[in-house]
Amino acid sequence: MTQANADLAQLIRTIPDFPKPGIQFRDITTLLLDAKGFHASIERLAASAPDDFDLITGIEARGFIFSSAMATQTAKGLVLIRKDGKLPGATIGVDYALEYGTDRVVMHEDACVPGQKVLLVDDLIATGGTALAAVRLLRQAGAEVVGASFVIDLPDLGGADKLRAAGVPVTTLVAFEGD
Numbered sequence: 001m002t003q004a005n006a007d008l009a010q011l012i013r014t015i016p017d018f019p020k021p022g023i024q025f026r027d028i029t030t031l032l033l034d035a036k037g038f039h040a041s042i043e044r045l046a047a048s049a050p051d052d053f054d055l056i057t058g059i060e061a062r063g064f065i066f067s068s069a070m071a072t073q074t075a076k077g078l079v080l081i082r083k084d085g086k087l088p089g090a091t092i093g094v095d096y097a098l099e100y101g102t103d104r105v106v107m108h109e110d111a112c113v114p115g116q117k118v119l120l121v122d123d124l125i126a127t128g129g130t131a132l133a134a135v136r137l138l139r140q141a142g143a144e145v146v147g148a149s150f151v152i153d154l155p156d157l158g159g160a161d162k163l164r165a166a167g168v169p170v171t172t173l174v175a176f177e178g179d
């Protein structure tokens with residue numbers, strides 16, 4: 001079977017054993033270096049976005065690259081979900097497990113008006129721990145998460161399925177099997 005978005009898949013470099021043994025690191029820096037590929041990734045994510053949403057949400061750090069481009073492409077505002085200790089205003093936060101470690105995400109408690117529809121954007125979904133934490137956070141803030149868009153899916157780690165089970169429609173461009 002031909003890989004969907006094969007042109008984008010071949011721009012993503014795989015680095016074995018980073019940041020620890022056994023992890024196949026899917027490196028987007030090579031995609032970002034390619035002007036046409038980076039632009040196409042944003043156009044394709046934007047084309048598959050829900051019809052009706054109010055805000056884009058991006059997750060630090062790699063998620064900011066794609067979410068900010070998506071915000072300008074779709075002419076929406078951007079909510080930043082950051083690692084703990086970086087936002088200056090009053091925050092709410094959620095702890096989560098990573099494929100390789102643990103972390104905590106926070107957002108400004110007043111970043112969303114309750115009832116606003118948000119589209120979550122990140123570079124990659126693996127176990128789904130980060131995205132599910134972001135969804136919990138956004139729901140705590142009163143937002144409705146109407147979709148989640150990722151350039152890369154690692155389907156064997158099950159994150160996209162978990163997100164769908166949590167009621168969030170998921171779009172991904174490139175899948176790497178066998179991780």
Ligand SMILES: O=P(O)(O)OC[C@H]1O[C@H](OP(=O)(O)OP(=O)(O)O)[C@H](O)[C@@H]1O
Nearest residue numbers: 060061062099125126127128129130159
């Ligand atoms: O689905 P998960 O298993 O939660 O993994 C996916 C997350 O891992 C990476 O971020 P990372 O925490 O490595 O941080 P970075 O963006 O700052 O590099 C990636 O950008 C996703 O946010």
Ligand SMILES: Nc1ncnc2[nH]cnc12
Nearest residue numbers: 024025026027099124126
């Ligand atoms: N295998 C992987 N490659 C790149 N980023 C990741 N984030 C979590 N798992 C990852």
